[in-house]
Amino acid sequence: xxxxxxxxxxxxxxxxxxxxxxxxxxxxxxxxxxxxxxxxxxxxxxxxxxxxxxxxxxxxxxxxxxxxxxxxxxxxxxxxxxxxxxxxxxxxxxxxxxxxxxxxxxxxxxxxxxxxxxxxxxxxxxxxxxxxxxxxxxxxxxxxxxxxxxxxxxxxxxxxxxxxxxxxxxxxxxxxxxxxxxxxxxxxxxxxxxxxxxxxxxxxxxxxxxxxxxxxxxxxxxxxxxxxxxxxxxxxxxxxxxxxxxxxxxxxxxxxxxxxxxxxxxxxxxxxxxxxxxxxxxxxxxxxxxxxxxxxxxxxxxxxxxxxxxxxxxxxxxxxxxxxxxxxxxxxxxxxxxxxxxxxxxxxxxxxxxxxxxxxxxxxxxxxxxxxxxxxxxxxxxxxxxxxxxxxxxxxxxxxxxxxxxxxxxxxxxxxxxxxxxxx
Numbered sequence: 001x002x003x004x005x006x007x008x009x010x011x012x013x014x015x016x017x018x019x020x021x022x023x024x025x026x027x028x029x030x031x032x033x034x035x036x037x038x039x040x041x042x043x044x045x046x047x048x049x050x051x052x053x054x055x056x057x058x059x060x061x062x063x064x065x066x067x068x069x070x071x072x073x074x075x076x077x078x079x080x081x082x083x084x085x086x087x088x089x090x091x092x093x094x095x096x097x098x099x100x101x102x103x104x105x106x107x108x109x110x111x112x113x114x115x116x117x118x119x120x121x122x123x124x125x126x127x128x129x130x131x132x133x134x135x136x137x138x139x140x141x142x143x144x145x146x147x148x149x150x151x152x153x154x155x156x157x158x159x160x161x162x163x164x165x166x167x168x169x170x171x172x173x174x175x176x177x178x179x180x181x182x183x184x185x186x187x188x189x190x191x192x193x194x195x196x197x198x199x200x201x202x203x204x205x206x207x208x209x210x211x212x213x214x215x216x217x218x219x220x221x222x223x224x225x226x227x228x229x230x231x232x233x234x235x236x237x238x239x240x241x242x243x244x245x246x247x248x249x250x251x252x253x254x255x256x257x258x259x260x261x262x263x264x265x266x267x268x269x270x271x272x273x274x275x276x277x278x279x280x281x282x283x284x285x286x287x288x289x290x291x292x293x294x295x296x297x298x299x300x301x302x303x304x305x306x307x308x309x310x311x312x313x314x315x316x317x318x319x320x321x322x323x324x325x326x327x328x329x330x331x332x333x334x335x336x337x338x339x340x341x342x343x344x345x346x347x348x349x350x351x352x353x354x355x356x357x358x359x360x361x362x363x364x365x366x367x368x369x370x371x372x373x374x375x376x377x378x379x380x381x382x383x384x385x386x387x388x389x390x391x392x393x394x395x396x397x398x399x400x401x402x403x404x405x406x407x408x409x410x411x412x413x414x415x416x417x418x419x420x421x422x423x424x
Contacts, residue, residue, distance in 0.1 A: 007033050009062050012097035017058070020093060026051035027206040033059050036180060041201040043154075043194060044182040050206070052182050053090045056150050060124075061091070063148065067099050067123045071142030075173065076126045076150040077166070079157050081106040082286065087126050087152060100124060105131040108282075115140050129157070129165040136172060146173045154181035154194070155325065170197050184328055215335035219367040220345040220355065225385075226254075227378035228371075229318055229346045230261060235375050236316065236344065237267040237296065243313045244289075247298045248330050250319035258318065259298045270296040301326050314342045320351040320358070327358045350388035353395040 004017050004025060025033070028046035035042050036059035046052050056076075064073050078084045088104040095102070103117040105127035111134065118125075118140050125132070125141070135141050149170075151157050157166065179198050194201070223229045236242060247262075249255045252274040259272035271285040271294050289297045292311075301321060312334040321327050334341025345366070347355050359365055371377070396403045 004058075007037065007058070007062075009058060010065065013058060013061060013094065016094045016096055017054075019096075022054070026055075028052055028204065029055045029058070031204045031206060032056065032182075035202050035204065036060070036178075037062060039178055041179045041198045042181070043191075043198070043201050043203050044180070045203075045205040046182075046184065052184070053087065053152070054094065056152075056180050056182055057087075057091055057094055060148060060150065061095050061098065061100060064100060064123050065098070067101050067121070069121060071145045072103070072122045072125045073145050074124045074148040074150070075132070075146055076124070076152060077129055077132070077157065077169070078126070078152045079128065079162060081108055081128060082282065083153060084126055084128055085283065085286070091124065091126065102126065105135060107131045107134075109280075111135060111138075111140075129162050129169060133165060133168060143173045146177060148178045148180070149173060150180040150182070153183050155183045167196075184325075184332060215339065216331055216341045216343050218331065218343045218345075219369050220347050221369055221371050222352075223346045223348055223371065225348060225378060225380040228375065229348075230258070231376045231378065232346060232371065233258070233316065233318065234261075234265060234267065235372055236314075237262065241313065243295070244292070244311055245296045245314045245316060246312060246330075246333050247296060247316045247318055248321075249298065249300055250321065252300055254318065255298050255300055262296055262298065268296050269294050270298060273297060273299040301330070311339065312336070312341060314344060317343070317345040320345055320347055320354045322354055324354070324358045324361045328362065348388060350391040350395075353392070 002024060004014055004022065007025075009017075026046075027050070028044060029051050032042055032044050032055040036056060042056075044052060044055060046055075060074055060076075076087060078087055084104060084106045088102065091102055101120070101122045102124045103114065103122040103126070105114050105125060107128060107130055111131070114131070115135065115138070118135065132141065136143070151166075179201070181194055181198070181201075221232060223232055233247065237245070247258060249258060255272050255274050259270055262268055262270040269288075271288055273282055273285045277285070285294075285297065288294045301323070315331050315334045317327070317330060321330065331341075331343035334343060345355065355366065393403075
């Protein structure tokens with residue numbers, strides 16, 4: 001398939017695709033779109049930023065074509081609010097020449113507006129599992145017309161405790177339906193879980209699971225402590241090539257501290273995004289970043305799968321993620337839409353273990369760079385060093401249960417070999 005016309009899409013969709021600047025289908029689109037159009041259940045695996053979303057939205061919109069007076073005919077599920085909003089934006093752009101009606105459902109805000117959308121009639125629902133069930137129990141969602149179920153970021157959905165909610169939803173929607181699962185990573189247990197609701201699925205895999213796009217240059221620095229990481233971050237942000245940057249941290253507190261530091265040093269404009277932020281603040285920060293008003297967005301993994309901006313020059317991992325698939329999704333925010341991108345990780349001695357696991361997952365080595373001489377190396381505090389040493393002990397015990405580290409629990413010694421009981 002060398003052209004989107006080869007898929008025999010209608011004129012409305014082809015016109016929208018042309019307006020978006022898409023010319024040649026990506027590998028995942030070439031393989032998945034014909035299967036979806038022919039009604040197959042599909043498991044799609046491809047690197048993030050390679051056109052997965054259009055691979056299921058285009059054939060879906062082609063199948064539902066025009067709006068009807070009855071209830072929704074397709075349901076797209078995603079694990080987070082940001083990803084739901086992103087999917088809705090993609091759908092709106094591709095469906096702009098059609099009259100297909102869409103409801104976007106997620107928590108964090110009152111349901112009144114979302115209920116009004118549903119009551120007016122919808123053809124497509126894009127939702128988080130929790131909000132879908134909430135509105136269904138209020139009798140606001142009619143499911144009998146649903147013919148297609150799509151799970152985006154399916155691995156995360158099944159690996160984040162969503163399975164009980166998903167099983168409930170699967171009981172509520174018609175059993176005769178088409179099922180599509182798409183993600184950049186697909187763990188073996190996800191394949192097993194998918195057997196519960198997929199009928200003879202076609203596996204579309206255009207890359208090995210958890211393989212980043214070739215357009216991303218990855219490297220890391222060994223950094224002894226958090227203060228030195230901040231000094232290195234400041235050094236990097238002073239570079240003119242760092243035009244639009246996402247800084248990932250493991251915790252909300254670190255994200256807040258980094259945001260305040262960048263703002264104080266006037267290395268922005270900068271904003272911060274994490275789960276403790278209100279829904280309006282999160283949407284505003286995302287929109288500012290997408291529009292180019294922000295140079296730096298500091299965030300936790302809440303956004304590692306919910307940002308689709310084509311001109312992100314660098315992703316900086318201030319902390320190495322301990323959920324290794326999240327690394328692939330983090331760095332997948334750069335190098336999108338055939339642009340070149342850079343992914344930089346700062347690794348302390350306790351994070352080397354996680355970095356090696358990430359390399360094993362991806363099947364490739366990440367280049368190490370020497371810390372620039374101009375970066376001030378701060379002294380590691382006793383508390384931070386103890387925390388890292390405990391983490392290293394834990395890692396060694398994971399690899400060898402017999403390992404006795406410096407922090408293993410010691411049995412209490414009792415004189416005479418026996419501990420006396422009270423009253424005797």
